[in-house]
Amino acid sequence: MKAAVTALDRTPLSRTASSLCPRLVALLLASIAGLGACSTNDQAVPCATGDCTTVPSGDITLAAELDLPPGPGPHPVLIMIHGSGPGTRHDFAGVVDTYRSIGVGVLRYDKRGAGESTGKFRDVTADNSIEVFDLLAADVLALVDHLSAQPGVDAARIGLIGVSQAGWIMTLAASRSEGIAYFISLSGAVSTVGVSDHYDKIAEGSLSDAEIEAALTSFDDTHGYDPRPDLESLTVPALWIYGGRDLSNPTANDVQILDRIRTERDKNFTIQLFANADHELIDVTTGQPVDAQRVANRWLAEHVTQTG
């Protein structure tokens, strides 16, 4: 048990974290009951609940599964964007009904090189981040194109939701496509990859807030993808949910970036901070998940489901 926690804690957002994403998303955006442990690539349950398909993206193909709410539609659809690990669509099995019940469809896919998607999974470093994020964002855009042509899907209300590393990917994808109408970021990264790695490394090794504060004040790493220009060019509404006691992602830095861009560029950003929550949006004192789902549902009602 201790090993699992350690492994989770030490995972930089940019690098591999097979355990991070499923647990994070499962806890955040699924009803918690009935969820198993992290589902991984070995779960050979092709097409569990929805319609399965493959979507070409450049020279690879992505395996994807679409679950729409009941009724003829057209329905808004959220694409589940992965965190840093080699995640598969099964990681999000627990959230499908959560969204269907509020009238939102869910498109899940296997990350390139994971599950039944072809291509190569690559660990992200500050050095390769621009190149790898480019591919990961292109995959999202391919899915958006595919989705917008599906019957029952409202092409004007396709959005993204994702955790951690997905903050970068969603920003990049949404800045490149008008097909993405909104997105929801959970503990999502918006600092440079270099800053995120730097913070992660120091915060994870610290046993006190003082050490972590010291880590926060020594930010000067400009290596890797810097989402700021892309954030500045965004035109869509976005919800950003953060934990104030995140040891993987520099929440303070990220929120300052977002708040500045929101103010200076008049962006439709909603920022929600759970001061006492960690990267997984678990309250660090009680060990219980904070109610990020309520925030997400309310935001979706205001921006997506009741406006279409």
Next chain:
Amino acid sequence: MPEQDVTFPSGDLTLAGTLTRPERSLSGPLVLLVVGSGPIDRNSDVKRMPLGITRQLADRLADNGIPSLRFDKRGIGASEGDYRSAGFSDNVTDASAGLEFLRRHHDIRSEDIFVVGHSEGALIAAAIAASGDPVAGVVLLSGAARRGEEVLRWQASRLADMLPGPIRSLTKLLRIDVERSQIKRLEKLKASSDDVIRMQGLIKVNAKWFREFMAFDAAKALAEIEVPVLAITGAGDVQVDPADVELMGQLVQGPFEGYVVPGVNHILRTGGPSPTTYRKQVGLPLDARTLDLVLAWIDRHGSEQPRETTEDAAT
């Protein structure tokens, strides 16, 4: 060391626990360990936060030849029942059932049983001793000496104060009042009437526990305790006020020893007082000074009691 899985009844429920017995016979002092709040098991572990407090206590006690019983809360681990609908009073009932089990099934004399509780467990230990349920003494680790509601309000204020500096700045930037939103939450719980309620529509909360915990007055209970009491709180505790240790000493009727251990936090680890780092600190052993104090105190107070060991009987 030999550990034995045991079960015992508490009302209609069967609770499960671990009896650690360093020797074949159970003689001399024995400890009932009571865990703190939250859905934690006999070891004080929850999936994402294996605190291990009662497990480490049991191990250390066993190393010193002292047997102990620790058990899963109702609805947790191998114990029957429903965790979310359990109140503070149910937790007291279950701990009392543990005492009864030790007395009946293992012929342990009440004057040999110490109750050692951590956090909520300390309040449970105090409630048991105050009720007149005969025990040799109680050890209150990270306990409180005031009404539960006051404890939770104090926590809310500390929570806001203890946020890392950059995050405190953020709360100002985003105009978030951490303390006020916690207090609002408590007031909603206080005004509720069901055992379990959904807070803000989605997350189920053990409302009965909150109401009973808020209403429980530790000061009143402490004032009724006649058996020896040891109280230890870390100076860096941000969940209960370390100053309560002194209050406890003024309140109890019997012999009292109290310690505020420098550099120790609520989960009895050395390190930063902030809960940010709890998850990392759970990998550390409990503070050695705290463990030593518990052991030495039980040793002193246990030996004051006349023992009926086989040897004694033979002489």
